Amino acid sequence: METEKQSEVTEADLIPVYIMGKRYMVPPTLTIMKAMEYAGYKLVRGCGCRGGFCGACATAYRILGDPKLYFGLACQTVVQPNMYLAQIPFFPAQRATYDITKLEPTATTLFSIYPEVLRCLGCGACTKACPQEIDVRAYMAAGMKGDIATMADLSFDCIMCGLCAVRCPAEEAQYNIAILARRLYGRYLAPRSKHLEERLEEIEAGEFDVALAELKRLSREELVARYRARDIEPTEGPREEED
Amino acid sequence: MSGYPPEMQESIRLVEATRLRRLKETFPTMSLEEREQVLNAFHPDYIKEKMRAIRVGVSKGQRMPVELADIVEGRPHIGPDFDLSEPFAETDVLVIGGGGAGASAALLAQENGAKVILVTKLRFGDANTMMAQGGIQAADRPNDSPAIHYLDVMGGGHFTNVPELVEALVMDAPFVIKWLEDLGMMFDKEPDGTMVERHGGGTSRMRMHSARDYSGAEIMRTLRDEVRNREEDITVIEFSPAVELVLDDKGQIAGAVVMNLETGVYSYIKAKAVILATGGGGRLHYQGFPTTNHYGATADGVVMAYRVGAPLGYLESMQYHPTGAAFPEQIVGLLVTEKVRGLGAQPVNKYGEQFVYPLEPRDVEAAAFIRECKERGNGIITPTGQPGVWLDSPMIEIIQGPGTIKKNLPAMVRQFGRFGIDITQEPMLVYPTLHYQNGGVRLRADGSTEIPGLFIAGEVSGGVHGHNRLMGNSLLEITVFGRRSGRSAAAYAQQVKPGKPTLAHIEAWNRELEEAGVDTGVISPILLPDYTRRV
Numbered sequence: 001m002e003t004e005k006q007s008e009v010t011e012a013d014l015i016p017v018y019i020m021g022k023r024y025m026v027p028p029t030l031t032i033m034k035a036m037e038y039a040g041y042k043l044v045r046g047c048g049c050r051g052g053f054c055g056a057c058a059t060a061y062r063i064l065g066d067p068k069l070y071f072g073l074a075c076q077t078v079v080q081p082n083m084y085l086a087q088i089p090f091f092p093a094q095r096a097t098y099d100i101t102k103l104e105p106t107a108t109t110l111f112s113i114y115p116e117v118l119r120c121l122g123c124g125a126c127t128k129a130c131p132q133e134i135d136v137r138a139y140m141a142a143g144m145k146g147d148i149a150t151m152a153d154l155s156f157d158c159i160m161c162g163l164c165a166v167r168c169p170a171e172e173a174q175y176n177i178a179i180l181a182r183r184l185y186g187r188y189l190a191p192r193s194k195h196l197e198e199r200l201e202e203i204e205a206g207e208f209d210v211a212l213a214e215l216k217r218l219s220r221e222e223l224v225a226r227y228r229a230r231d232i233e234p235t236e237g238p239r240e241e242e243d
Numbered sequence: 244m245s246g247y248p249p250e251m252q253e254s255i256r257l258v259e260a261t262r263l264r265r266l267k268e269t270f271p272t273m274s275l276e277e278r279e280q281v282l283n284a285f286h287p288d289y290i291k292e293k294m295r296a297i298r299v300g301v302s303k304g305q306r307m308p309v310e311l312a313d314i315v316e317g318r319p320h321i322g323p324d325f326d327l328s329e330p331f332a333e334t335d336v337l338v339i340g341g342g343g344a345g346a347s348a349a350l351l352a353q354e355n356g357a358k359v360i361l362v363t364k365l366r367f368g369d370a371n372t373m374m375a376q377g378g379i380q381a382a383d384r385p386n387d388s389p390a391i392h393y394l395d396v397m398g399g400g401h402f403t404n405v406p407e408l409v410e411a412l413v414m415d416a417p418f419v420i421k422w423l424e425d426l427g428m429m430f431d432k433e434p435d436g437t438m439v440e441r442h443g444g445g446t447s448r449m450r451m452h453s454a455r456d457y458s459g460a461e462i463m464r465t466l467r468d469e470v471r472n473r474e475e476d477i478t479v480i481e482f483s484p485a486v487e488l489v490l491d492d493k494g495q496i497a498g499a500v501v502m503n504l505e506t507g508v509y510s511y512i513k514a515k516a517v518i519l520a521t522g523g524g525g526r527l528h529y530q531g532f533p534t535t536n537h538y539g540a541t542a543d544g545v546v547m548a549y550r551v552g553a554p555l556g557y558l559e560s561m562q563y564h565p566t567g568a569a570f571p572e573q574i575v576g577l578l579v580t581e582k583v584r585g586l587g588a589q590p591v592n593k594y595g596e597q598f599v600y601p602l603e604p605r606d607v608e609a610a611a612f613i614r615e616c617k618e619r620g621n622g623i624i625t626p627t628g629q630p631g632v633w634l635d636s637p638m639i640e641i642i643q644g645p646g647t648i649k650k651n652l653p654a655m656v657r658q659f660g661r662f663g664i665d666i667t668q669e670p671m672l673v674y675p676t677l678h679y680q681n682g683g684v685r686l687r688a689d690g691s692t693e694i695p696g697l698f699i700a701g702e703v704s705g706g707v708h709g710h711n712r713l714m715g716n717s718l719l720e721i722t723v724f725g726r727r728s729g730r731s732a733a734a735y736a737q738q739v740k741p742g743k744p745t746l747a748h749i750e751a752w753n754r755e756l757e758e759a760g761v762d763t764g765v766i767s768p769i770l771l772p773d774y775t776r777r778v
Contacts, residue, residue: 029572029626030572031572031573034573038775038776039776040775040776042774044365044482044504045505048365048366048369048537048538048539049370049371049373049374049538050537050538051374051535051574051577053373053374053457054368054373054537056365056369075573076573076661078573095471097471097472097474098472099472100426100427100469156429156457157455157457160464179464179465179468182427182429182465183427183465184427185429186424186426186427186429186465187424187425190424190429190432191432191434191435192424193383193432193436193437193438194436195383195384195438196417196420196438198385199384199417200421203414203417203418208388208389208414211388212393212410212413212414215394215406216406216410220402223394223397223402224398224402226394227394227398227402230398230447231447232447233442233447233448233449
């Protein structure tokens with residue numbers, strides 16, 4: 001296999017790490033996640049996309065002799081000698097249920113669904129813990145002012161790993177509050193698209209039915225000819241091709 | 244300080260030495276014959292000994308990667324005598340899979356009156372949906388139409404797509420955008436509400452909607468949040484992958500056996516309808532390729548559906564993206580967007596020389612990278628033995644002006660920057676990566692399959708994309724067919740007359756394997772790849 005392969009290293013290159021207090025010797029180039037696998041763990045908890053997008057592998061660690069507590073994603077953080085590791089694959093966080101169609105995008109909504117927003121101490125422990133480098137304190141401050149648009153904007157890159165909530169002395173679950181703000185913004189505050197509404201009306205009126213029916217009937221040769229004859233909308237930027 | 248080891252830096256010096264000369268050089272595009280040649284010799288799909296036909300079941304003869312064939316022909320986790328008499332839970336609709344397709348399906352099934360259980364292998368939302376960056380297609384601008392979208396999809400798929408499925412995809416697309424927006428998804432928009440839309444490979448109109456470079460994550464977390472808000476009707480059970488579908492004595496679906504990943508306990512969930520939304524199989528690492536896929540992508544749905552008799556299709560073609568990261572080790576296989584080449588970066592070998600036109604079709608480009616490394620020995624080998632070629636990103640700033648990379652490729656800058664590599668100053672090492680399963684279980688336009696009560700949605704299905712999917716049509720597919728299958732499954736569950744659950748199909752399957760002399764030695768679905776070190 002060309003991937004996920006373990007580094008070819010000699011004994012002398014290995015460094016000690018402590019997985020939940022137990023010592024293992026691992027290659028120094030590995031991420032925390034791959035070091036755990038090198039040590040023999042077949043991960044079930046604490047492993048998701050392995051690419052820094054899903055937030056499954058929140059990890060807290062200390063380095064021997066350094067009093068500071070560090071945080072990171074196991075799939076994105078490289079091991080260091082004498083690292084003491086603890087994954088936090090699950091954390092009990094408060095989450096309200098609500099009907100998004102029956103809300104108003106106001107401060108009152110935010111405060112009634114999550115009254116604890118107003119308990120934020122502004123200490124910034126959340127910001128320090130965020131592996132996405134989001135200024136969690138800043139979006140919570142916006143939330144305290146009822147500024148839903150700013151809260152939505154500043155929290156946008158959140159992967160909901162929960163490390164902010166783990167650290168919060170005011171017992172907030174910031175990431176759950178933030179997604180409420182983003183959904184309120186997306187549904188109620190973002191400007192609506194006129195061209196989208198018009199297209200929906202056109203489809204519902206059956207305006208494309210004939211064209212589609214005709215395309216479906218075409219022989220492969222006719223379809224290829226139509227495809228080749230397409231005019232391509234000019235673009236200023238480069239074309240993208242992924243996902 | 245460079246994040247590259249000294250031996251790789253030596254090669255980078257050569258790349259730098261040729262850069263100014265290369266700026267003026269355009270590598271010729273391949274003729275159709277040359278394309279055919281390089282594909283035949285080096286594209287993974289064309290390597291005959293790495294593909295084989297399956298020897299049992301309703302789609303006997305279907306060719307697919309050997310790694311997939313081995314698990315499709317595997318033995319079930321449980322025997323035919325597994326006790327179904329006391330189900331662990333009962334529901335109208337059982338959704339298997341907690342990605343974007345499963346979440347969409349659960350919501351629509353619930354809206355149409357069904358009680359729903361959603362089981363998922365890992366956490367709800369640990370899925371390829373979460374990792375999709377680029378966007379979602381929908382023909383909603385005045386100069387565009389579903390008909391034009393249809394043509395683009397068919398052409399992209401080499402005209403092998405199922406027309407009815409493509410019609411469903413393009414006609415539902417604008418409704419899906421509206422649905423997501425109503426759920427509170429934040430699309431990129433102009434101040435007046437006009438959607439920001441761009442081109443994707445193979446599109447003739449700009450119709451790629453996005454949410455910064457977190458398009459899939461924004462869809463996934465919005466759908467997930469909405470599912471959680473409907474907890475009275477939708478029960479989510481995490482860390483419980485399905486391992487076997489259950490039929491009744493009339494041949495209708497009757498639920499599934501799931502495994503608690505933490506305790507190893509198997510239990511039966513009885514259901515009137517099942518929606519399979521288990522995604523693809525990148526973690527099977529066909530031919531040893533790294534993958535862009537999430538940890539749980541092991542083709543479980545194809546295995547389970549096939550065992551109860553659902554036909555497969557299009558599995559002879561997998562999508563390999565030419566530019567997966569090949570260094571550093573920590574991000575091997577992750578996607579490097581095609582936009583990098585679009586902005587002017589050339590692929591070059593270890594001597595700093597071009598060897599392929601930068602924007603050949605995706606399969607051709609990938610094959611040329613493999614040829615450069617495997618046949619010509621001109622690749623760069625990393626300390627962990629991973630081959631790759633350089634993607635000369637610093638060219639972009641020379642061609643387009645300083646600051647272009649930071650403005651256009653912020654996610655890439657962050658991704659490599661974490662490991663001490665400044666892509667504005669140093670090239671990226673890339674190699675093809677396993678990206679998408681074009682085929683799968685054959686799908687009908689209403690989300691149903693040949694098996695009564697079994698519905699499917701997303702990457703597990705086959706037919707929508709033919710033999711090649713375009714960018715932005717997978718986020719679309721999971722929502723379009725997730726919704727369709729959810730709606731259909733709820734309607735089906737209301738009228739079906741369930742029979743007696745049985746695992747007779749396992750007996751028949753095992754017998755067929757024995758009669759055909761097939762023993763791959765695999766218990767499937769395999770559920771997770773094994774990356775633990777062999778000592």
